[in-house]
Amino acid sequence: MRTVAKLASGAIALASAVGVAAQSAGDITKVGSTQVSAMMMYVGNDEKVYILDKAENNAAQINGHPAAAAVWDIKTNTAELVEVSANPFCAAGFFLPGGNWATFGGNAPTTRDNTSITGVNDWKGDGASPDYGVVDGRKSIRLVKPCTGSVSSWGTECFEDTSNTMTRLRWYATAEALGDGTIVIIGGMVWGGYINRSDKWFTAPAERDPVAQHKNAENTLEFYPPRPTAGAGVVPSPFLVNAGGLNTYTHAFLMKSGKLFMNANISSILLDTTTFVETKLPDDPKKVVRVYPASAGVAMLPLTPENNWTPSIIFCGGTNSLSDEEWGSYHSPMSNPWEKRASDDCQRLTPEPADGSAAAYEQDDTMPDPRTMGQFVILPDGTYLMVNGARMGTAGYTTDTPTIQNLAQMPFYMSLATDEVLTPAIYDPSKPKGQRWITEGLKSSTIPRLYHSTAILLPDGRVMVAGSNPGADVSLKADNIPYPTIYDAEYFYPPYWGKARPEPQGLPKTLTYGGQYFQVTLAAGAYKSANDAASKTKVVLIRPGFTTHAMSMGQRYLQLNSTYQVASDGKITLSVSQVPANANIFTPGPAIIFVVVDGVPSIGTHLIVGSGKQEVQKTSTATVLPANAPSSKFSAAGSGSSDDDSKGGLSMGVYIAIAAAAVAILALIGFCLWRRRRSPSSEETGAAVAAAGQAARRNNPYAVNDTPAAQPSNGGGHPYTAVSPNMAQSSSNFNLPATANYDYEKAAGAAPYSQGQYASQGGY
Template identity: 40%
Template sequence: MSSSLSALRRLRTALILFVTSTSLFTSTARADPTPVPPPGQPSRTGPANTFQVIGTSGVSAQQLFLGTANKVYVVDKTEDNPLRIKSHPAWGSEITLNPTYSVRAMDIYSNTFCAGGSSLGDGRWINVGGNEGVSWGGVAPGVQGNNPAAYGGAPYDDYDGGAAIRLLMPRDDGTCNWDDNPKNYMSSRRWYPTVEPLEDGSVVIIGGDNIGGYLNSADQNNPTLEYWPSKGNGTPVYLPILDETLPANLFPLTWLLPSGNLFIQVNWETEVYDYKNNVEHRLANIPAAVRTYPASGASVLLPLTPANNYTATVLFCGGSNVAAGQWTSSNWIVPTYPASTSCVKINPDDKKPVWVNDAVLPEARTMGNFILLPDGRILLVNGAKLGTAGYGNDSWAIGHSYADSPILTPLIYDPHPGIPTSRRLSRAGLGSSKIPRMYHSTAILLTDGSVMIAGSNPNPDYTVGNGVQYPTEYRVELFYPWYFNYTRPNPSGLIDQIGYGGNYFDVQLSADDLKINDGGNGPLYSLNGTKAILIRTGFSTHGLNMGQRYLELQTSYTLNSDGSGILHVAQFPPLPTLFPPGPAVLYIVVNGVPSVGVLVTVGNGQIGTQTVNTVTPLPGNVVPVPTTSTGTLTTIGPKSTGRWWWWWWDC
């Protein structure tokens, strides 16, 4: 692993320089940011820890992402949604959240069935791959085997989406549309591909199959990766792990690591992949269960923070303990098979990564969705106790569903240090939904800190009516976490673009802001508990949020004598691999209670090499102290925070 070791040594050195320089030196330098207005309070509220139906999605929400603070975009497969556009059913929609909830139909030409997606460094979103053109019921007209139907014909008139690249630049004025142009298409077909952002604002597109079905197979498999925009000569790169993990190797679980390598988990196998040199470094198999589709365990990159030295830890929960031969056994009754209760985690950038058992789920779960919350905890929603993802016409299917026994009550996972493993998962005080969220369900964080939950459609086409146990679902819910019981901080001085290195910026917090959830401990306690958090909410589909990421910025503070304060916020560490460029949401979190987030651009707003600047050291913490002679307040500082973070590596 010499290439990986070199990358890790560079990472270690850069992080030592960053965290020590921002903690130990003082400076009077100031950023010259473009400020945005204070974010105010949430426009929509509900009782904390409850679900609320707020509208419909127009098309079934197989794929979901937050495009602007006020716009959510929905993508479905080709099917007979009631929402129409240009005399055919719509397969895409735009949800406007405020001031009035509304839905606009969007036209997509090619079949987006089981596509992947992500944000790009220039602010656009990319939707990748899909399936052949189909007619009613998802049937390709007159085409069998490996020859995809280029055109579905009536009633949908859709095109083959297997190699499609669809692009969207979100806008708040309701005028944006999908660019579904064959000139942008890939060189190979990909159904169920994974899309992960890279440090230059491009994306890597991994795996998938040709046409396929419930499972992948050797004659359908696409064991390669490619990039968009293309790199080199554009030829897909062979990835052996995808040839060795059939049949459950679709939507390979992938994250860009701080080292610059990719962590890939697929079926039982795991590796760190040096994509720049095309070198695989195999790790031990994942314990207890398969997590990739169709076993579909929940997975998430845990928060990257100064306290953990921005160490990447990946968590997996649920899935299914299915042996290779069992997937294709004619005796296997899928929706009666219990999912897994196992949770495991790993630090892939360690010298010798090892799997560690974590908390145990209170019930088995497949198709769960992990959502990073601004307070650093993680919401687990959606899914079922029995079966797997997928649907079909089998006699044993529940209608068409390959899963049964939906889970309606969420869980909270707390990764904070000091929490015993046995207490990391909790549902204390959490309400339940009334809507089963099975196959093709989605969830994303919104800027107000609520979680939008949509979709569920384990059916080949639009299926509703009496007696349909798991119908095509259009209702959209919000889940309101615990902090909806509190008035939110309303900081000023937030900015709309954050780079790698450079000057810090100052965020002002009022005395009232610093009283939020302080337990009577006062403003100094609150400033010590205030954080600046960046979250990329990701592209949600099939229990994944591709590109989802959480990073805490370095901060120091000045406490004013009137009880107000200034949070000095460093920009990103000078390592784009920690948080790739593109759109994200910035929250100021006081004692666990987040402000309404503001949408920011991470990086230079372009696809390509990112600007990396010298870090301007943060000032030390400044606090007023009473004098003994007059009782007036005198400020002492700047003062070192006294905090050290060590990045240790035994080479």
């Protein structure tokens, strides 16, 4: 058994490691620069996070042009640039059965136009950009094999393969996998904009084109690899058409039956992916829009033996504060969204109830704050982190609205949201109603994370939070932009951080669908009460997914069936079933496996579920698990707290905290002595800072006070706190007045607005 001296020395060593021991549960801390703004992220393996941005004027250069992609090293907290050849702006993404990743679609190539009278760089879809070095990404399929080590050591197999393309142009599409590993690619725009609806809906009602929106909307599905169908591999989607423009970044989850749950506008369906028959489900009871640009936090709840791995979906936030007309069109909203309060409403829906009853929404606990662009990240303990977003407004950006036709008059530059939510919250679906949201002990960030922000679970159980860029191009705080492009990455440290982590032995590298169980062990002496620890242990698989626009495509949590056997020396053996013998529950591909003891997870490691190929997966009958067998030498299971105590007494977390505190105290003493010798008085410093701040605000029409003390909570004290009335949305009924003519489909980006009086970027 390790001695106290060894534990203490180990803790001191950890205390000197970058950003680990010094952090406590609930902290959220800056850790480094991503070099490109993290609009999209996915975890490639145990070492690397892949980051994608749009083609824009990032300072970081690769091959003579601004970079649009990077790879983050989890151990060193540094980013290395990688090339991306086709513009990935607002792409979809998903994993493949063998562990590779694919991203689908993106934006047209972009070129700066510095002559714009709006004072910003407009964008033209007119060929490969000499500035940004990308080609048209809207049909692109980018395949990547995740590699380890330094990027400089990678072979060609580690970089993108762009030899495949989609059939249709897609921007703001969604991806979800089927049980054989085939990827369904859902919807999207052709040229892009605020919502997927032409201005002719307003200006020329007789010419309305709900199916294709005058060649701007791609209200269809296709598959990767391509599936032969009557439509040359493309399947029309009446559901997307009926969603009336609020249908991009559709929420999609595969069900146990193999049907696909889809949510857009306020509506949901189940889609048979063989016959393509759509079965309508109930509309959202509060008429809350959850998809982009309302951008709610949406996730599948844990799949567990107790619920027979039956999928249920949680929806939190979004907005119902805009009327159908106010949602506008491709160009921009027909309102000022930052004046509209986001929703704090949460609903649960089980699309396929196990008892065969009709699907029905269930009211859940309201969030501590209303949020648009809030994102759910599933943690290994089965709780859900809610992070990022704002209390007012929506996702997207624009240069003008019907009442503000000059960018200089926009109150938050291009951002359509404000009143950022800086404090995370944790949702525990296992708690009784009224007790599911937790904010106690969670620290606030100092970085607003609005449009184009992301968050993702790391294998060590931390959450990486990055991105935010609510504008057409890179914008800097030095240019007096209230919500600038963010390159700082943060780590959030969940409540289990700092506790002694389980150290399981025998974790597999592959799993099958049914078949022989496997065994995992926890060492003798690891816990004071081995029986109690064993009874509170579970083995889980998590897919962090492809995160962008407040959603995570493919994010899923599955608890494997398991039993335990405790030896007389305290060694715990877990007998663990393979994945349930239904590939629709957990599709083939990579996942991270964790052993969780009383809410504290082990360090996760990657494995592959299934055959590693896109094919019908082989299933087998699950071998019966041995019965639970506690040891008579320890207290009865469930009779005491397993905590995270080792048999030596104090946990590693305690020693880490002690060492970290000692280091902090020594640093503080040194700083105070230095400050007494070198610094001006606090009064002088404070006066100088205040004067500088006042001068900056006088000269800055977009200034916001982003110091932590100045941030309002629950919307209090903010100039935009008026709650707009809840206005019902319709997925099919449009009776809107005509407005100024605007043919976005001809403009493909910059276009005249209000009879050509103002050149403008339009909304995204």
